[in-house]
Amino acid sequence: MKDSIISVTDVKRTYKTETGYIKKKRRQVDALKGITFSVEKGEIFGLLGPNGAGKTTMIKILTTMLTPTSGKVSILGFNPVTEMNSLRPHINFILGGERNLYWRLSAYDNLAYFADLYKLPRHEQKQTIDDLLELVGLTDVAHQRVETFSKGMKQRLQIARGLVNNPEILFLDEPSIGLDPVSARKLREIIQHLNGKGTTILLTTHYMFEADELCDRIAFIDKGEIVDIDSPENIKQKTDNVSIIAFTVIGVNMEKLNELSRLPNVQHVQSSKQDYLTTIKLHTRSPQSIVPLIYDTMPGFVIQDLTITKPSLEDVYVQLIGGKVL
Ligand SMILES: Nc1ncnc2c1ncn2[C@@H]1O[C@H](COP(=O)(O)OP(=O)(O)O)[C@@H](O)[C@H]1O
Ligand SMILES: [Mg+2]
Numbered sequence: 001m002k003d004s005i006i007s008v009t010d011v012k013r014t015y016k017t018e019t020g021y022i023k024k025k026r027r028q029v030d031a032l033k034g035i036t037f038s039v040e041k042g043e044i045f046g047l048l049g050p051n052g053a054g055k056t057t058m059i060k061i062l063t064t065m066l067t068p069t070s071g072k073v074s075i076l077g078f079n080p081v082t083e084m085n086s087l088r089p090h091i092n093f094i095l096g097g098e099r100n101l102y103w104r105l106s107a108y109d110n111l112a113y114f115a116d117l118y119k120l121p122r123h124e125q126k127q128t129i130d131d132l133l134e135l136v137g138l139t140d141v142a143h144q145r146v147e148t149f150s151k152g153m154k155q156r157l158q159i160a161r162g163l164v165n166n167p168e169i170l171f172l173d174e175p176s177i178g179l180d181p182v183s184a185r186k187l188r189e190i191i192q193h194l195n196g197k198g199t200t201i202l203l204t205t206h207y208m209f210e211a212d213e214l215c216d217r218i219a220f221i222d223k224g225e226i227v228d229i230d231s232p233e234n235i236k237q238k239t240d241n242v243s244i245i246a247f248t249v250i251g252v253n254m255e256k257l258n259e260l261s262r263l264p265n266v267q268h269v270q271s272s273k274q275d276y277l278t279t280i281k282l283h284t285r286s287p288q289s290i291v292p293l294i295y296d297t298m299p300g301f302v303i304q305d306l307t308i309t310k311p312s313l314e315d316v317y318v319q320l321i322g323g324k325v326l
Helices: 055-062 084-090 107-117 122-135 151-161 181-196 208-214 232-237 254-261 287-297 313-321
Strands: 004-019 025-040 044-048 070-075 091-094 169-173 200-205 217-222 225-230 243-250 266-274 277-284 304-309
Touching: 004 055, 004 200, 025 055, 025 200, 025 217, 025 225, 044 055, 044 181, 044 208, 055 070, 055 169, 055 200, 084 091, 091 151, 107 122, 107 151, 122 151, 122 181, 151 181, 181 200, 181 208, 200 208, 208 313, 217 313, 225 232, 225 313, 232 313, 243 287, 254 266, 254 277, 254 287, 266 313, 277 287, 277 313, 287 304
Parallel strands: 044 200, 044 217, 091 169, 169 200
Antiparallel strands: 004 025, 004 070, 217 225, 243 277, 243 304, 266 277
16 A cells, blocks of 8 residues: 555535526536545646536545535545644645735735745745745746736746645646646646655646646546546556547538448547538557548548547547547
């Protein structure tokens, strides 16, 4: 048994909502349907899944913001529901879309405010804040108001804010959402650097490449359930001898796609349409024998840009989550 510092067992969470004023309709959403996973000390662990999968719900439960409907959660040996006050000093979190920075204050004063909240001794504050601003590359603008910052700078300040109590575990919900590529890259470097210094990180993302680049292990989550948990390498290996045949055609219909999916040794067919052009991807272990069958199946169609490649993590994800798979 390795050193698990997060352990989640059969966690379920149901939201009950009411809609309508006159005739009230009750609606129940099973956001998490029995989630089990554990995270080891020092890992970067990713929850990867499409919108509505349950990622934010899971992260809110782990960070004491929400109670599970049932199941067991243990973080650093604490129960986040009954031992919230003991757990909170050891963790921190940055939830997406959160606006808990004070825009009228400078970066430095924001961090000083949160350092006070975490009861950081006054004589340690200056050094800690200077170090954090350095880490996230905001030293030069330390005394500028946050309202003058770009989105990327604000997000980096959020990271610094999430580190004022030197947490053992940092939770990040969609950390790079809405950032330009350069800012997102910088953010990933900071996350890697932090992890190098021993911080365990649990992050959610719906960006495949981000999970691939950062995470030691990924849990694919879809519709409140975990579909697979493994390292990015192992996940890719699972489809090691699978190839992807991709090509584009004009004006393909559902019937043809179904026909393609019934070809021997074709595991999956994905299709995506842009204007009148459809890109089709076939997952297969024997591409050479399939290619001629594609032409046989589609007489009269102009098949363009046919390529045979190894699956990317994104292809694996589509296969696992079943997004656009026929
Ligand atoms: N406060 C809420 N009340 C009702 N339903 C909710 C609430 N929060 C989330 N949900 C529903 O729970 C499901 C999971 O949502 P969420 O955890 O936000 O997913 P993700 O972060 O992966 O996009 C979705 O169907 C969402 O609509
Ligand atoms: Mg979310």
